[in-house]
Amino acid sequence: ADFDWKKFQGKTVTFLANNNPVAQALLAHKADFEKLTGITLKVDGYQEQQMRQRLVTVMNARSDEVDVFMSLPSREGPQFAAAGWYADLTPMTKGAVAGDYDYAGLSQALLKAGTFDGKLTSMPMNIEGPILYYRTDILKKCGVEPPATIKDIEPAAKKLKACDASITPFVSRGLKPAIAYTFSNMLHNIGGNYIANGKSNLCSAKGKEALETYSGLLRDYGPPGVVNYSFQQISALYRSGRAAMSFESSNELRTVMDGGERLKDTALVPFPAGDAGQVPTAIGWGLAVSAHSKQPEAAWYFVQWATSPEIQKRMALQGIAPPRSAVANDPAYRKWIEEEPVRKQWQAALDVLAAKGSSEVGYPIVANPESREFIGQAVQDLILKQKTVDQACADADKGLDALIAQK
Amino acid sequence: MASISIRNIVKRYGSFTVIPDLNLEIADHEFVVFVGPSGCGKSTLLRIIAGLEPISSGELYIGDNRVNGVPAAQRDIAMVFQDYALYPHMRVYENMSFALELRGTPKAEIDARVKRAAALLHIEPYLDRKPKELSGGQRQRVAMGRAIVRNPKAFLFDEPLSNLDAKLRGQVRAEIKALSQQLKTTMVFVTHDQIEAMTMADRIVVMQSGTVQQYDTPEAVYERPSNQFVAGFIGSPAMNFFPVELRGEQIVFSQDGTDVPLDAKSRDLLRKAGHGVFGIRPEHFSVTADAAGAVAVTVRLVEPLGSDTLIHFDLAGASAIARVDPSLRPKVGDRLNLRPQPGRAHLFDGSNGQVLR
Amino acid sequence: MASISIRNIVKRYGSFTVIPDLNLEIADHEFVVFVGPSGCGKSTLLRIIAGLEPISSGELYIGDNRVNGVPAAQRDIAMVFQDYALYPHMRVYENMSFALELRGTPKAEIDARVKRAAALLHIEPYLDRKPKELSGGQRQRVAMGRAIVRNPKAFLFDEPLSNLDAKLRGQVRAEIKALSQQLKTTMVFVTHDQIEAMTMADRIVVMQSGTVQQYDTPEAVYERPSNQFVAGFIGSPAMNFFPVELRGEQIVFSQDGTDVPLDAKSRDLLRKAGHGVFGIRPEHFSVTADAAGAVAVTVRLVEPLGSDTLIHFDLAGASAIARVDPSLRPKVGDRLNLRPQPGRAHLFDGSNGQVLR
Amino acid sequence: MSKAAATFAEDRQRLELAALSAPAVIFTVAMIAFPVVYTVWLGLHSFSSTGKQSFVGLANYSRLLADAEFWHGLWVTIALYVLSLVLQLVLGVWLALVLFHAKRLPGIVRSLFISPFMMPPVVAGMMWLVILDPSLGAANYILQSLGLPPSEWLASPVWVIPTVALIDTWQWTPYVALIVLGGLQSLPPSVYEAAQIDGASAFKTFQRITLPLLLPTIVTATILRSVDLLRFFDIIYITTQGGPGNASNTLNIYGFRVGFEFFNIGYASALMLTLTAIVFGAVLAFNRLRGAVAW
Amino acid sequence: MTDAPITDAWIRRLNLLQLVVAGIIVLTPTLWMVLSSLKPSFEVTAYPPTLIFAPTLENYAQLTKTTPFLSYAINSLIVTIGSTALGLLFGIPAAFAVSWTRISWPAILTLAARMAPGTLFLLPWYVMFRQVGMIGSYTALILSHAVITLPIVIWVLLPSFDGIPRSVFEAAQVDGCSVTRILWRIALPLVASGVAVASILAFVFSWNYFLFALVLSNGDSKTLIAAAFNFIGEGSTQWGALMAAATLIALPPLILAALVQRWLVSGLTLGAVKG
Numbered sequence A: 001a002d003f004d005w006k007k008f009q010g011k012t013v014t015f016l017a018n019n020n021p022v023a024q025a026l027l028a029h030k031a032d033f034e035k036l037t038g039i040t041l042k043v044d045g046y047q048e049q050q051m052r053q054r055l056v057t058v059m060n061a062r063s064d065e066v067d068v069f070m071s072l073p074s075r076e077g078p079q080f081a082a083a084g085w086y087a088d089l090t091p092m093t094k095g096a097v098a099g100d101y102d103y104a105g106l107s108q109a110l111l112k113a114g115t116f117d118g119k120l121t122s123m124p125m126n127i128e129g130p131i132l133y134y135r136t137d138i139l140k141k142c143g144v145e146p147p148a149t150i151k152d153i154e155p156a157a158k159k160l161k162a163c164d165a166s167i168t169p170f171v172s173r174g175l176k177p178a179i180a181y182t183f184s185n186m187l188h189n190i191g192g193n194y195i196a197n198g199k200s201n202l203c204s205a206k207g208k209e210a211l212e213t214y215s216g217l218l219r220d221y222g223p224p225g226v227v228n229y230s231f232q233q234i235s236a237l238y239r240s241g242r243a244a245m246s247f248e249s250s251n252e253l254r255t256v257m258d259g260g261e262r263l264k265d266t267a268l269v270p271f272p273a274g275d276a277g278q279v280p281t282a283i284g285w286g287l288a289v290s291a292h293s294k295q296p297e298a299a300w301y302f303v304q305w306a307t308s309p310e311i312q313k314r315m316a317l318q319g320i321a322p323p324r325s326a327v328a329n330d331p332a333y334r335k336w337i338e339e340e341p342v343r344k345q346w347q348a349a350l351d352v353l354a355a356k357g358s359s360e361v362g363y364p365i366v367a368n369p370e371s372r373e374f375i376g377q378a379v380q381d382l383i384l385k386q387k388t389v390d391q392a393c394a395d396a397d398k399g400l401d402a403l404i405a406q407k
Numbered sequence B, C: 001m002a003s004i005s006i007r008n009i010v011k012r013y014g015s016f017t018v019i020p021d022l023n024l025e026i027a028d029h030e031f032v033v034f035v036g037p038s039g040c041g042k043s044t045l046l047r048i049i050a051g052l053e054p055i056s057s058g059e060l061y062i063g064d065n066r067v068n069g070v071p072a073a074q075r076d077i078a079m080v081f082q083d084y085a086l087y088p089h090m091r092v093y094e095n096m097s098f099a100l101e102l103r104g105t106p107k108a109e110i111d112a113r114v115k116r117a118a119a120l121l122h123i124e125p126y127l128d129r130k131p132k133e134l135s136g137g138q139r140q141r142v143a144m145g146r147a148i149v150r151n152p153k154a155f156l157f158d159e160p161l162s163n164l165d166a167k168l169r170g171q172v173r174a175e176i177k178a179l180s181q182q183l184k185t186t187m188v189f190v191t192h193d194q195i196e197a198m199t200m201a202d203r204i205v206v207m208q209s210g211t212v213q214q215y216d217t218p219e220a221v222y223e224r225p226s227n228q229f230v231a232g233f234i235g236s237p238a239m240n241f242f243p244v245e246l247r248g249e250q251i252v253f254s255q256d257g258t259d260v261p262l263d264a265k266s267r268d269l270l271r272k273a274g275h276g277v278f279g280i281r282p283e284h285f286s287v288t289a290d291a292a293g294a295v296a297v298t299v300r301l302v303e304p305l306g307s308d309t310l311i312h313f314d315l316a317g318a319s320a321i322a323r324v325d326p327s328l329r330p331k332v333g334d335r336l337n338l339r340p341q342p343g344r345a346h347l348f349d350g351s352n353g354q355v356l357r
Numbered sequence D: 001m002s003k004a005a006a007t008f009a010e011d012r013q014r015l016e017l018a019a020l021s022a023p024a025v026i027f028t029v030a031m032i033a034f035p036v037v038y039t040v041w042l043g044l045h046s047f048s049s050t051g052k053q054s055f056v057g058l059a060n061y062s063r064l065l066a067d068a069e070f071w072h073g074l075w076v077t078i079a080l081y082v083l084s085l086v087l088q089l090v091l092g093v094w095l096a097l098v099l100f101h102a103k104r105l106p107g108i109v110r111s112l113f114i115s116p117f118m119m120p121p122v123v124a125g126m127m128w129l130v131i132l133d134p135s136l137g138a139a140n141y142i143l144q145s146l147g148l149p150p151s152e153w154l155a156s157p158v159w160v161i162p163t164v165a166l167i168d169t170w171q172w173t174p175y176v177a178l179i180v181l182g183g184l185q186s187l188p189p190s191v192y193e194a195a196q197i198d199g200a201s202a203f204k205t206f207q208r209i210t211l212p213l214l215l216p217t218i219v220t221a222t223i224l225r226s227v228d229l230l231r232f233f234d235i236i237y238i239t240t241q242g243g244p245g246n247a248s249n250t251l252n253i254y255g256f257r258v259g260f261e262f263f264n265i266g267y268a269s270a271l272m273l274t275l276t277a278i279v280f281g282a283v284l285a286f287n288r289l290r291g292a293v294a295w
Numbered sequence E: 001m002t003d004a005p006i007t008d009a010w011i012r013r014l015n016l017l018q019l020v021v022a023g024i025i026v027l028t029p030t031l032w033m034v035l036s037s038l039k040p041s042f043e044v045t046a047y048p049p050t051l052i053f054a055p056t057l058e059n060y061a062q063l064t065k066t067t068p069f070l071s072y073a074i075n076s077l078i079v080t081i082g083s084t085a086l087g088l089l090f091g092i093p094a095a096f097a098v099s100w101t102r103i104s105w106p107a108i109l110t111l112a113a114r115m116a117p118g119t120l121f122l123l124p125w126y127v128m129f130r131q132v133g134m135i136g137s138y139t140a141l142i143l144s145h146a147v148i149t150l151p152i153v154i155w156v157l158l159p160s161f162d163g164i165p166r167s168v169f170e171a172a173q174v175d176g177c178s179v180t181r182i183l184w185r186i187a188l189p190l191v192a193s194g195v196a197v198a199s200i201l202a203f204v205f206s207w208n209y210f211l212f213a214l215v216l217s218n219g220d221s222k223t224l225i226a227a228a229f230n231f232i233g234e235g236s237t238q239w240g241a242l243m244a245a246a247t248l249i250a251l252p253p254l255i256l257a258a259l260v261q262r263w264l265v266s267g268l269t270l271g272a273v274k275g
């Protein structure tokens, strides 16, 4: 109640932002923060890869130029943590916290994903993960039931292909570094895991099944050139009405609905269950404080404000899935959700993500980004029929074992 | 191997008219020399014939073909440019063989022709050099060689010997003349060297400001200039001119009224206008002992040329020159009696410069 | 305003030696003309004096200063380039005023000087043109104008009049001569025109293959050539040469043993070697009625030049030329008696070409 | 002027010439000396995942020699380089000639002709990605409308290199053309008149006159293009990120990913220095050639 | 002459044909970009591609609304003009000296900065400029971009300077010009077309270069091209805005090119020498 928001009045906090919708939604309220705290917020926004490039440079130079930055714990978390680039937020969450912050209300899964060696490194800003978009009208026309399990997808796709050759039955990510995002979901659903006994486990039966299923779907039912497909192409293909099923990020909703053509004929569900049920991938952008910041306290003020229930509610109204169940139940947000059936389905899918999600995208190791390369390579090799599944998984395992061995 | 016919050709650069309206017929295998003051349009005319310069109006025929608009490459004409225009990236040999090569001439023949031309021009030692490694005269000879290896419909030479020494020039001149007789190719030759003009030409074109002043054989141009311009331009040192008039039956210098020693025919020519210009070449004075039929002059300046000696003197208010035998050994201040040689005097209309005949 | 002293200068291009070892002293405000066959190194020498060409070895003095290595810009020398080297982006006026402007000459004076030079060279109408809009001769005149507006230590002219017509050339020649006397500037002038050489030079340098063959006054060079090369090079048409030898007390043509009508002094000169080369200029034959002291020849070719006539004939196995009065009206096939004018014959050593004196 | 004064004057000219290039030289050295030393230093270190660095000598370089991905990248780089360079030089010279002869073309239209390289490479990459999309793109739409079989373009491991080369050629041919156009302007026109008189056809004139005279300019364009092409980056980065598989993984892309995606600065430095050495070698070779074709 | 001569008219027609072919190849994608910028965002990737659509300026409006487009543009202009000017200022004399002396190592040295992958400079430069407190300053950006413009200027001008007849320089020396004077008064006017080309190239390269701005600028001095990336992002590739941005970004170089066209006229050395 008597939390002093004005404690760092007159300071300037520099925020290195990834110029994505999450940051945009947040920064729409920048003026409020400055008014509230008297802190000047200097925003430096870049597209994701560039932001990372700048961040790596700044951090390597041990510069205090950046106070707060956005980070994907699932990707670079282990590495940045190991390099000591994150400030430990644990003491701050316990110290200077406004009364209404509701730390406990944040998604525990995401908080856990952002904790390395017991240090909390970032506060979650949103929640997202791949979900299945499908066309109700086409499925109906072709007499196909929406797939309930992974095993149903292939027959459904086959039927769709026979029914309407001009439609791509199934599309998902095929671009090498992007594959892990969707593939991980399938692997986990099937019941596979990346590491067993400290060794890469892609050549396990489950691993091979996942590889074959994923690559097979894309090879046989995906669009030509799928190996270059990432979110842009997938959304464009689906939005233009040329794909029946699309396995893509929940964040793409807005793009897919652009122009309004897909608004009434699309259904959204979490990816169908496999032997292990549904273990959707759920990740979120986090706000981290730089270990080199000269004013971590002031920086924390911004982080705290940005991840507060109030702000997350406002962001939710702009389509950013909130990492707090309290917000998801907020009446204003509910009202917004109810406006469109797809929003309802979307939120329902996100609820599943929040509840059962795993943040494991690629190998949970320091060299996570590099591990995604091997996964992507194996899948592409199969899509392009350049290797047998045994070869592909063996080659990947070899490389991945070396990564795992790195300390 | 082709006649050239220039009909009513006009050439303008912007608003500046270089050639107002020119007609010229050059017969098949004729050797024609263009002379005229610097800037009178000789090169322009050559370039028009070659097809390098668009014509403002008029028609050009080579042989029986109207060639207006036909690109130079298809006119089959060889040309030596006043500024050489050598290919800087090619060796001398290639510069000369290029045109033949384009025509698919057999290698052996190319080689023979290039070697022959090089020998004639004394540039064999330089066949492997690039143009920038040559002296001015050597470059000019390469330009010459590039033309004479060919066997075109017509040769156009734009002052091709100006940078050569007298000896070499004499040799090359003779070779060109021989070439023209042997190939029977039409030749157009621009020069400022009057010996070249006189010795090589079948006919000489005397140009001024883009117009043809006289088009005739060398002797005719020298001996019977059609106007004062031609008379003054051809011959070196130039013809001396004095305004004269008829006073009664006596021709006198207009300036001081003293007698001019001229014959009855001249009197008749002058009778109509009553005055005119009397012209006489320096070499057409004889030095005489007696003053009758002569003018008495005082030597103002002596220029010994070796073979002859020039004496400068003032006559009737004008500066004049006479060419005399060096054995005379004239000295400044000497008094001499100069007699115009009979039949060598020229009379021109005082207003338009046309010869009175 | 400065003497030029060239001491043991050597110039090589790679392995090619242009000037093997040259010494030359040009006195203060002397007018020196370089002549020599094309490619003999005249331009190279000029460029060395100007400081544009590094010397392989030797020393160069301008005035009292050793200038080896002094950049051209600091030698204060004006030069007309054989290839003009105009500034293509500047108008004629600017081309001429540029050097003065660099020296900070007042505007009014620049203007006066440029206008004067332009008048002298008849290029006033073109002062506003760019070089590419000029004829060849006009460009050459601009190059000339660019030099003569200046008042340097020395002028270097590299064939500056080669593209001008005879009349203009005569005028400019006279102006340059006047300029040299007025400015008292040292002048070095390269030309292939012998009249230019003879009329302008205080002294003439005759060069061959980068060596000085003779360095003397024009008369001396013409009348007393120091060797056969100089004798043959100076004079147009060239001197006639015949190998001769002493048979007993009689000088005969080596080729056919017929008598050569030469005097006792020549006999003495020949006595030592017993044979040599007899040279005589075409203008030094007299046509005589009687055959005594003359050679009888048959006219093979007649070249009428207007003021003179050249006759070609064969003598003692060699082709020779004589210059005769046109009033003689010789015809091909005529038999003529030609008598060498007394004291005009030259005798050269048969082996090294040195004159026998 | 004494002897000393004379040499002083000579030295002054040399000094003046040195002074003319001095700003460029000093500036460049000031800007790149530190980065080069720094990178060499980085290349001799290993950055373990924990961010601790240790001196490893030439280990990064021996790793490089044993790295199949490096050799593959080298091969991709060279293939792409040769293909693009040849296409761009040939088409660039052609375009320059076309523009050179279109003297009456209004300036603005002429600049439109050279506009592709003014487009930011990122945008060009994005644009071509859309146009060449096998299912959505205009390229296949046009092919199909013409009854031709569609292509997978960037998605085919076989076609990705030619396709990237084509995109790059589209973008950079006008750049080559502009350089060549500048060279064409300074060719001596009288030589063309001589060639006409010698009876050279348009083709022969090009082959024997224009081309040899242009060679110094073309070599310059080659050098300028080489330094970019051997470091091929932008378009691949936007379109395929080195894929499909590693089919378009050039050395520069590989180096970048190692450094900024996998955060292995030491190895990335070794890779980039090696790449720099390759480019440097190419430039030296072409500079030799430049001397040889001067006229 | 029996065979019909190839007349000037035919040659002109052939040239026109080539011009049209070249135009179609070169301009179609550019046209596509401009058209796309006038479409609603989603329509850019529509299939089949739409040719007829209701053009809208909405993308441009959005551009100026959502981003400080103008201030980025001004940043870009300052950096680009600065680095182009610096490149010309240092590059012209250097190219001239290299051409004059035929000693080429300075030219190669300046190119060295272009031989290394740009990413190689990011970290060291960041460290370097941070040391002197110039991160985020125009100076740092101008200096870093001059590393790109300088070699372009030098290398483009080299053949131009080489093409001037040597004796024109000699005439100037005889006239009393120092080397520096010759450069400014004689050589430079003669390579105007080369300078025009060099300026266009330097401008374009500097204008489009984003890597250095990424680390050396910050929010305030960010260049247009670095900002343009922001339209590509997960969940939000704003095609329309991107194309609109691209169109606007391509405009200044285009305008510059059109402006310096007149320097691209031919034959400046005409009439200088004979030979």
Ligand SMILES: Nc1ncnc2c1ncn2[C@@H]1O[C@H](COP(=O)(O)OP(=O)(O)OP(=O)(O)O)[C@@H](O)[C@H]1O
Pocket (backbone or CB within 6 Å): B132, B133, B134, B135, B136, B137, B138, B163, C013, C016, C018, C036, C037, C038, C039, C040, C041, C042, C043, C044, C045, C082
């Ligand atoms: N760069 C060079 N490399 C090799 N030889 C050269 C070079 N420049 C000139 N030469 C040679 O040097 C000699 C002298 O040349 P120079 O220009 O001085 O002759 P010149 O006497 O002026 O002749 P011209 O009367 O023809 O102008 C010539 O034989 C020429 O071939």
Ligand SMILES: Nc1ncnc2c1ncn2[C@@H]1O[C@H](COP(=O)(O)OP(=O)(O)OP(=O)(O)O)[C@@H](O)[C@H]1O
Pocket (backbone or CB within 6 Å): B013, B016, B018, B036, B037, B038, B039, B040, B041, B042, B043, B044, B045, B082, C132, C133, C134, C135, C136, C137, C138, C163
């Ligand atoms: N591009 C041009 N623009 C304007 N006038 C020009 C152009 N080219 C030539 N002229 C003019 O045309 C006239 C004729 O030039 P041309 O070259 O035919 O003269 P020329 O008789 O060959 O003279 P020279 O003996 O000096 O070579 C000259 O007065 C010249 O100034």
Ligand SMILES: [Mg+2]
Pocket (backbone or CB within 6 Å): B042, B043, B044, B082, B158, C135, C136, C137
């Ligand atoms: Mg002329």
Ligand SMILES: [Mg+2]
Pocket (backbone or CB within 6 Å): B135, B136, B137, C042, C043, C044, C082, C158
């Ligand atoms: Mg010479």
